[in-house]
Amino acid sequence: MNWLDTIVQGVLLGGLYALFAAGLSLVFGIMRLVNLAHGDLIVLAAYLILVIVSVLGISPFLAVTIALPLMFASGYVLQRVVLNRVLGEDILPPLLVTFGISVVLQNTMQEAFSADTRRLPPGDIGTASLQVAGLNIGVMPLLTFASAVLVIVVLNQIFYRTALGRAFRATSDDATTASLMGIRPSRIFAQATGIALMIVTIAALYLGMRANFDPSIGPARLIYAFEAVIIGGLGSLWGTLAGGVIIGVAQTVGAAINPEWQILAGHVAFLLVLLVKPRGLFPRAVD
Amino acid sequence: MALLSTHGLTARYGQFQALFGVDIELGEGECVAIIGANGAGKTTLMRSISGVLRNAPASVRLRGEEIGALPADEVMKRGISMVPEGRRLFPSLTVEENLLIGGQVRKGSGYWTLERIYALFPILAERRRNAGTALSGGQQQMVAIGRALMANPDVLLCDEISLGLAPVVIKDIYKAVPLIRESGASMIVVEQDIGQALKVADRVYCMMEGRVTLSGRPEELTREAIHAAYFGVQHA
């Protein structure tokens, strides 16, 4: 067994987990909302891409460009119509409502698409690989990781270089004072959830091309995303990538030792970080 | 017609009624001061005008338009900006970002730009990259005023801008008032410091327990009348 190979695979897998986590982190950072349906929304986006692919007969990479605005719109509407109503001091309503959405989404998808496993057709790229320093690196995992880095770079640019990002940060700090600046917090929250669902769509593209999916796998994706966010430290997107990488490496190393230990090893890594650094590896100074 | 006026404005927090039918007016180009003790309802009045607290539509009018029921962002877009009590800078934003966000939604086509704010408060230019909350109280107050001015408002509401600041600093900040008025903004200034209020305002309203108890031009008001209106005690 090649340990270097295992670790490289784990790092690249971490890119996928960072993609799962970035949207969760964004929404939590801006409105302190933990969306328990996050994982199911990833699966929903994967089915959306699948439908576009099969109806139009185009590649998933093209289909995603159609899915992105649709998912943005769904996120916007979800936030405006449902989630904005439950934001507040009490953490129970948002948790219970998003948990309800999770259950409804899972079962609706099962009704619509059956419990059969599906896959997005990756084309030639799915099996292509590169030889680097004696390692065999799949193009798809590499592309996933590069997309994760790109998503984080773009998000940071939006956050720190644009008026929208300024409005995000201001509203997150103090929604009432933000409204005195002419900003409508409910719209800002809706835009944030819209963007989060665009990231979810990108995550879904790679989830669906790399492995089989079915309506029931959402909660596990939520859990990986959550672990990556906590390991990285709340509010730090690069920390989230690091968190994803840690989970990914733990999983591939665990699987290399015993295939049944893959998922468990990821969770154990999370618990170890929680034990040693409860605020994560890269906590934000102000919180 | 007054630029801004309130008509029988009432406000309550749950069971507690904070305002009982307040009528005030602000003329074009005017600077009006609102004085009163703690709990008199001054800040509640500012929050009601700015839309943070919602009211009956007709209870607040801007150039005759009923704006009492509008949310704060809509009120702001119509040209009323507020310097809130306690300054309320955004901790995640730098000084410059705090200023920019003030003019992000409504720029207006007026006098105020980032450069002119920096000219008004030069210290802010030096500290533009700092976190807003890393500044001294007086500097933070300058940022809060600059942030509100960036929208080039027709009406600027200033809530307790001298609270907790040293006298020298207060003087510095009030030096800006004439320039703000020249730029075309009418002002409502909430002050606990009666002397300061009388100095800067064209007219004064005094509030007590949610009601206007006295109003008039500074030169018309006697010390005794203000005392009575302010504390509710008759002095011999």
Add this chain to the structure above:
Amino acid sequence: MTMHAIRAYTVETRTRASTIALVVAVLIIAVAIVLPAFASRRLVQELFFILTMLTLAQFWNLLAGYGGLVSIGQQAFVGIGAYALFGSVILGAVDPLTAILIGGVAALVLAVPFAFFAFRLNGAYFAIGTWVLAEVVRLSVAQWRAVGGGTGTSLPREATDAIPFVGAIATLFDVRDPAARDILAYWLALALAVAAIGGIYWLLRTKRGLALAAIRDNSEAARSVGVDAAPIKWFVFLAAAFGTGLTGALIYLQKARISPDAAFSVNDWTAYVIFIVVIGGIGTIEGPIIGVIVFFLLQSMLAQYGTWYLIALGTIGIVVMLFAPRGIWGLISDRTGLQLFPIRRRLVVGDAFKQQSASREE
């Protein structure tokens, strides 16, 4: 006069409705005990299911509704209780009734490290954290080969045959052994549900319960008057784990067949329970009782539609949370002022004082 004034005030929690409720409850319990004498086996099984769900709901409500601890990981305690029962029966040849207790104790023991990790996370993150921990437990138990690993196992015939009292019940009601086992399980579920409701009601009326309410309503203010949240949260979490573990063990004694995916199912043991509590009314003892009835009615009507049933349940849960966050019982008690399990203390002016003040007024 002074003497009178002192006696004149009493602090009461009892209301007339609660007194009537107590009488009705005693009657219902009495009927429930003798019910197997004339009920069908199917009805006994359905009531067993309702009672166990009610118990799980009461404990989840204690956690989330009273303790502010929104756990999505209670399936860990159902599963570990059930697996402890299977393990001790299969490997230790313990008699199944004693093994139920072992199930509760196992859940209690698991709850200590579980809470240690989960309490490092706040609020919403606590919720997902408990879910992760439950997954860890499920994946670990799936490695336990002696009880079937990932595929699970069944209780051996010798063990189910050896359950105490089953023979006596079979003779008493003139039924076969499997039906007698169902009756015994039903009685145990009834006892557990009554004990859970009674115990939680008692807890909420003690000083500790008051402190719990204070923390839930305003943790800052509670801290300022010297209420320390940490020990109470620990106590509530451990108590809920113990009760949930007992229930899990009992459920799987009746099922007699176990697998990690079923015993640690987030849908069966936590999602349903959350919906029961939310729909009925979170933060009240009455709520889960009403919720479980609604849940059962929905299930009898919609169960054959499979996924549609869960879609309906989830949608009702969302709608209730959005438009009636205090649930069905909240709507009822708002309209009627009814309180069957009053916890709030009321100052009652005694008769002597009333007469005095009345005479003074004249």
